[in-house]
Amino acid sequence: MLGGEKVKFYEFIEYLQKENPDKVILVKSGAFFNAIGRDAIILERILGFKRTCHAKFLCKVGLPVSYVRENTEKVKERLREKNISIAIYDEIKEGRYKYNDKSYDILFELEGESIKENRKNIDCINCENNIYSKETNKYVIEKENFERMLNKLRETVNNIIKGKEKKTEK
Numbered sequence: 001m002l003g004g005e006k007v008k009f010y011e012f013i014e015y016l017q018k019e020n021p022d023k024v025i026l027v028k029s030g031a032f033f034n035a036i037g038r039d040a041i042i043l044e045r046i047l048g049f050k051r052t053c054h055a056k057f058l059c060k061v062g063l064p065v066s067y068v069r070e071n072t073e074k075v076k077e078r079l080r081e082k083n084i085s086i087a088i089y090d091e092i093k094e095g096r097y098k099y100n101d102k103s104y105d106i107l108f109e110l111e112g113e114s115i116k117e118n119r120k121n122i123d124c125i126n127c128e129n130n131i132y133s134k135e136t137n138k139y140v141i142e143k144e145n146f147e148r149m150l151n152k153l154r155e156t157v158n159n160i161i162k163g164k165e166k167k168t169e170k
Helices: 009-019 037-047 065-070 072-082 138-169
Strands: 024-029 032-036 052-055 058-064 086-091 097-099 102-110
Touching: 009 024, 009 032, 009 037, 009 097, 024 037, 024 102, 032 037, 032 065, 032 086, 037 058, 037 072, 058 065, 065 072, 072 102
Parallel strands: 024 086
Antiparallel strands: 024 032, 032 058, 052 058, 086 102, 097 102
16 A cells, blocks of 8 residues: 555556656566666666566566575676666565555665656567557467467477488488
8 A cells, every 4th residue: 555545566666766766666576676667668778678568558677586685786786887876675574665565665775877768668569578569369469479389399399300310411
């Protein structure tokens, strides 16, 4: 809960973004620390994170929680090298920020350059990862995934056959 009303996760992140307008914000959700909108675009551009869709016309990137917790100093050093102002929020008992039944607070933050990005999305319609711009029929999306897997399987089988043919030629 934020201010007593039920909000969606992206609204909670947007609230934290407004509280920290000069910082990139990452917030723990499940197994990832997620950034949305302009922050996702910044992290993709500067750190090479893979951008996907959180919702229609809303980009997101994620960094595995386990990686951040196991490599906190390495993550901080990389962010310092890029000179990014950032705040990473984690679920913390008695945290200052409440979202649903969880409490959040800053795991760590770094002061660096304030990177301006006014766009919430970069060419969202043409994004390869934007399943929302495609026909949202579940069957169509599942069929595309099946076809991708089938092509990968065919490629693997062809490579195996080529390998056996080379051995027989010798």
